[in-house]
Amino acid sequence: MNHKTVKEKLDFVKKDKLFLSAGGILFLLITGFIFYDYITPEWKDIQSEFSDIIAEKFGDERAATIRTGLQQTYVKELNVADRCITCHQAMEWKGMENIENPFRTHPKEILEKHPINKFGCTPCHGGQSFATETEAAHGFTEHWEEPLLGKELSDFYVVNNKKAMMQIRCNACHRYEKETKGADAINRAKQLVNEKGCRACHVINGRGGTVGPDLTYEGEKSAEQYNYERNKGFASMFSWHIAHFKNPKELIPETVMPNFNFSSNDAQALAALVMSWKKPTMPIEYIPGHNFRDVPSQEEIEKEERMKNGPGAFFVNKQCFVCHSVSSFGVEAAAQIGPDLALAVEDVQSRFGRTLDDFLMKPTGTMDVVLSTMLPLTKEERLEAIAKLRQAYELKKTELKTAKTRQK
Amino acid sequence: MQILEQTKKIYKQLLWTWNPGSDKEAGDAIVKNVMLHWFPNKVSKGSLSWMYSMYLGTISFVLFMILVGTGLVLMFLYVPSVERAYSSVKDIEFVVSFGWLLRSMHRISAHLMVAVVFLHMVRVFLTGAYKNGKAVGSNRPLNWIIGISMLLLTLLLSFTGYLLPWDQLAYWAITVGTNIASSAPLVGEQIRFFLLGGNYIDQNALIRFYVLHVFFLPVLVLLLFLWHMWRIRKDGGLAVVDNEALTQKPEKVEPVKTKTYSLLGITNGTSVHVQNTMVNEEINSVPSIPNLTRRIWLVTLGTFLVVLVLSFIFTAPLEEPANPTVTPNPAKAPWYFLWLQEIVTDTTLNLGFYTINGALIGGIILPTLLIALAVWWPYRDPSGINAVGVWLAPERKKQNYVFIGICVVIIIFTIIGTFLRGPYWNFYLPWEAWPTMPVKY
Structure with a gap:
């Protein structure tokens, strides 16, 4: 084997090994730097400053209750995950009202109507909810169109x-x-x-x-x-x-x-x-004062008024009309599930073999369930109902008679 | 004993899908295994040389592997939905541990890969490495075509990835790109519809691009890459090896000590033919392990470091969320298509009543012609065996000039499109400030 070639070979091997080692060291250094950068974010300093202030003002015990790490308020309805509270930790603390931001308590009055868990921060204040660095979070950065609508912007626009x-x-x-x-x-x-x-x-x-x-x-x-x-x-x-x-x-x-x-x-x-x-x-x-509701027609409004104030008002107010009409009183059932109560006197007798008075005082079946749970009536009210139903029956009978006579 | 045998058998069945019947079969399996034959046993010094290959192919592959690695992690974090894509990328930037670095590395590697694969193609052309050497069964033109396909796939991979963050940059780059595609004659609109899965860039386009980006295109690149590497071995290694074989002069070899057998018995000494000359390829080659493998590690590490450092310097931007009603000014295609966009605007001309369709010329005809030319050229190249595996062979002077000319034009137009075109696609010299775009507050 040629000696010269061996030496050449060794030369490039040496160089390769040298570069590989140097590259390896550089790689370690960069990795080290990345880790350092990762464990020392801006918000950690701010959180420890807040903790110090609380410890000084309220003692170590209360300072120990402060949450550490990235914090966020997630409001599903508004599709925001605001990380503002990572630094603005005093939002709901009492006694921090006169301290400079980011450690100031949020004005209480407005929070009562706009709780943080329902509104988040950026929906009212603007800024970039995703961000975890001051500049980016306040939205004074390229490619963010909704900056914090606060003092900086007010000053800028005078x-x-x-x-x-x-x-x-x-x-x-x-x-x-x-x-x-x-x-x-x-x-x-x-x-x-x-x-x-x-x-x-x-x-x-x-x-x-x-x-x-x-x-x-x-x-x-x-x-x-x-x-x-x-x-x-x-x-x-x-x-x-x-x-x-x-x-x-x-x-x-x-x-x-x-x-x-x-x-x-x-x-x-x-x-x-x-x-x-x-x-x-x-x-x-x-949205307060929004106008999204079903608007009833004039006819529907008049009918409702008639039913509420007519002779069948009792049955409307006591919600009987949800299932039953009382035709002779002009009460029309909303869902027409039960029989017309105008004929209750006859009807109860034929269905249950009991008088109306007896049945309403001690109902069985569906009416037992309804009157004992959903629409409880006192004894007086039951008596009133019986009296009114008799009245309705009399009216109905007259109506039917008149109709028959007309037919003849 | 029987139980032990049984267990062994089951164990083998679990780990080996195939059990060689004989030693020959086992040997053949190893010989045929492409994974075990990346590298030859010995590699020539020319192949190892920095100056010859510049390791551009290796760098491309390393970049691809970085992209696969970072991409796999990003797949756990990114949500391919119109409603969530943008905020999931924001979260990767701000709250995922090292998320910004992953995304930045992914983006830088993607850009570098486009550039490096292009440079690799330039290197192969200028060294005449797509030409067949003397090896039997050599088919380098085919490998060149596989390479061109991979360049196109690299562009497509980058292009499909462009849409995913769902910001203004993404949305409008894809708008420009797919509009150019729609200018193809007859089937243009259908191509656009096919690309977007509809008439608008919306959820359908996003999921289509996503699936292409994270599955189909990478798998296709990987398969083509295997074929590419396998062909290199079949073609007799890098083209420089053919050149080395040609230029090697027979050298005087030391007399070989032999034993001479004669009727008189065994005597020490030399045989009759004492002086000898021969071509000794062994002199110019070294074992692949560890020399080539060490080199590959070095290139891998170097590429990784460059990507890492560049990721720090150029952090990946994320613009405003995609807004179909607001066109950014200027709206630009991805940078590697900007030479085409530049040509499109330069060839869109109104001549009286007649309008020349620049998108058709710059967006369809020109690239198609260039690809066709690239595929056809290796079969047309008239140069001889001496021009194989040599940088700028005199015999290929003319074609090298034309090739360099085309590349320079592409690069110049890319630079113009990227750096010198401002709002309304107006021309701005580097020292001229672009007009500031208005903001909300």
Whole structure:
């Protein structure tokens, strides 16, 4: 064997081994770094800071009750899993009201009507529910369109009413209310919509004129759907609306929308209102004042009134009419399951071989079950029923006689 | 004793689907087993050389294995439904342990695989490695065609994976891609319908792409890969081996010590033919184990490290959830199709009343022609045996120039489409800022 070749061979083997070792070490280092990064997330620092504050204020025992690790509020109905409470741990703690965020207690009054387990966080506040890092969670990041509607954004747009931005979210559910407690900016905007007669030209919530575009779901539009050529300053949908409310012609020269000379506050409130007009995605019970119900016809309403106030009122109020008609009193059974009670005096005798009085006092079969569980009647009420049924029978008999005579 | 024999028999039946009847049968089974014959017993130094193959095929396979590994884990976490896909990817990013890394590695490997498989094809062409050597039964043009098929499958794999996150990037890249497919003459609309499982990109398209992405295409790539590797062995190894055999000069060999048998008995010494010359292939080759296997580990580790580091630098983006009513500006196909999108826009021309259909030219005719040319060329290549397994053989100068020309055009158009096309597909030089796109707040 050639000696030179052997040496060459050894050379490349040595190099390969060297690179393999170096690569192996680099691999270990990178793996180590990844693990370090994994065990030291931002939220762990925040959680331990919170724990320290609680320990100092309320003692170690209470600090020990704080949950650690990633936390989330899952609201199936709204399809959100908000991880905000991983850092904002004091939400329902008492005594943290005056501490800076993220450790401040949530204002109590609003939580009574909007419990966290039913509403989550982002449906009201905005932000990115998936995220577990501050910047991304607050939604001030690329490719997230619904940032936290808080102080940062209010400051950016110089919104005078600091709570106005968040009310955009309130109105997602409260859009059909004329006035919502606590949502003063939106209330003011709704008032302006009525005062200035916006509906003369625009359809809003299914009502209005057709001169201008339908605004019912204006908030659903994307930012790209507006023309920013004449919009000075920051190109955002919100600023476009503000500028447009202040002077429509400045943004759209050919528009016929009049200039209402809105103040900055009003223009901001209106922009917030328009941005809030989104298609509802929440279940219907989340929308106060919603109008989804079966509307009875005039005829049905009159009939109901007649039955309630007529001579058969007793049988309507005591729910007997669910199964039985009392034809001579004009009571019509909703489900017509049982026999007409107008003939009860005869009927009971032929069916059970007992008098009506006897049967109603000591019923058997279905009526026993009904009267002992679903529709319990006192002795007095039973006597009243018997008396009324006799009355109904008399009426029925007369009716039948008259009918026979007519036939003849 | 009988029980022991019985147990042994059952044990064997459980583990072995086939029991060789004789030693020969057992031997044949090993000889025929493709899994045991990835590597030859000995490998030539030319085959081992970094400069010759650049290990691009090996790197492609390693990338594929990274994709399979990360992909299998991602399959447990991803939900292929229109309602849940986006949020499941968000959860992978934020709450799954190392989820961001898995996804990032999966994406980077996919991009790299497209690039590396393409470069592998370039290498094979420029070294004339698709040409048959002297080995009996060699059919390298067939292996070249298998390779081209795998390149196309790689593109399809990446393309089907593109839709899965169900964000704006995914939705609109698939819109552009499938619209180009629909410009094929006669059957265009049917192709689009077939790809999407309907007329719109919705749940049907998502589940179709998902099943293709996680099962059919990877299995097909794996089968073709086995065939590809098996053919390399059948074709006599890498093409460089043929070249080595040709260029090796007979060398003087030391006199061989032999025993001479004569009537006088056994005497030590040399035989009559003392000086000898011969081609000794053994000199230029080394045992595959451990030399080649070590090399493969090195390439695997290197590829893994590059993927890992790139995953840190370029974390996988996730745009806004897919929204059919909002077209991002610009709407771009996946980067490896951008040269086609660029050609599509450049060839869409209005000449008076007549409109030239750019999608048909750039999206259908041109790629079909290129694929057909690639498949046909190995059979047409007039160069001789000396051009096999050599980088830029002078004999293949002209065709290499044409090939490089085509590749350069593809790369340039890809770069233009990727980096220099901004909103409204307007041209922006690298130092020119794109107009900022408006936001909600």
